């Protein structure tokens with residue numbers, strides 16, 4: 200299927216005006232080429248490198264901010280009003296067996312948070328789940344990874360020791376852990392301990408790294424370690440993020456994550472705007488790389504992710520607000536997604552777009568926003584209704600567009 204757009208962003212280095220994109224889709228109605236030269240910009244869909252899908256409740260928790268480290272917050276937030284409200288929808292019994300009980304209400308809406316903001320891949324940080332969990336999602340929730348909660352608290356939520364988890368990657372999947380999420384001595388000691396355990400490896404993704412020194416960051420760069428920054432969550436909880444200038448100076452592979460809405464921002468689009476506010480000197484295309492190609496590399500995803508190529512099975516079309524296609528992302532919201540395609544299947548966008556694909560309307564939920572008819576794959580509205588029924592009132596979650 201050929202789609203002609205006002206501009207196409209192939210990568211952080213390459214764009215083209217009036218470009219024609221080839222989309223691989225078994226559902227495409229091929230005698231209907233799409234011409235969207237007036238109002239659409241094509242992008243590779245985004246990758247959210249850090250989230251906790253079951254944690255996407257609202258409002259945020261953190262009455263005693265700023266914290267000197269988030270180990271304090273992890274305990275304290277369990278008594279927050281937000282967490283207690285979430286308990287009416289799903290109780291975390293500490294086993295993290297998410298296929299049981301009503302956890303699906305949270306992890307599925309958490310997945311939709313990512314989908315509605317243009318992501319087709321998300322790293323759901325937590326203990327590895329059974330295959331049926333990953334099979335249930337309309338986008339790629341990364342299943343091939345090993346993890347530790349953090350070096351300071353260990354794998355309290357499930358999993359082996361950090362070293363054993365890393366060894367079981369065989370270097371073929373990412374090893375992911377929160378690290379140095381604070382400003383105190385406890386946080387500062389994390390990277391040296393991590394290094395001593397032999398975990399600074401090319402398939403390692405460190406999340407946060409707030410207390411890391413420029414020397415620690417240089418060491419990450421030298422060892423090929425990737426670092427995920429969650430700017431909103433970091434500023435909200437700690438009042439500080441990682442030393443981004445050191446990351447750039449030493450050439451670390453930096454990616455961006457939203458964290459859950461219990462501490463982070465609404466979605467990946469609000470997250471990159473927050474990143475821009477905190478680091479106004481970093482160019483827009485460099486930030487774009489952090490939610491596309493850099494993330495593909497950090498998470499060891501196949502090369503269908505992170506860039507647009509000759510032919511594509513994942514595609515994002517966004518409404519154009521400005522002529523610079525990188526800058527356009529900082530003016531975009533979840534309502535600007537004209538079309539999101541994952542693995543050849545249209546999963547979100549303007550309902551008129553669905554006319555270009557063979558589809559069964561029963562597979563989709565249709566809703567109106569601002570006078571426009573929108574579609575989304577699956578039936579998140581049924582989960583929203585279950586949540587409202589469990590609470591006895593309507594729950595507004597800011598990442599839901601219907």
Ligand SMILES: [Zn+2]
Nearest residue numbers: 251324377458
């Ligand atoms: Zn996290």
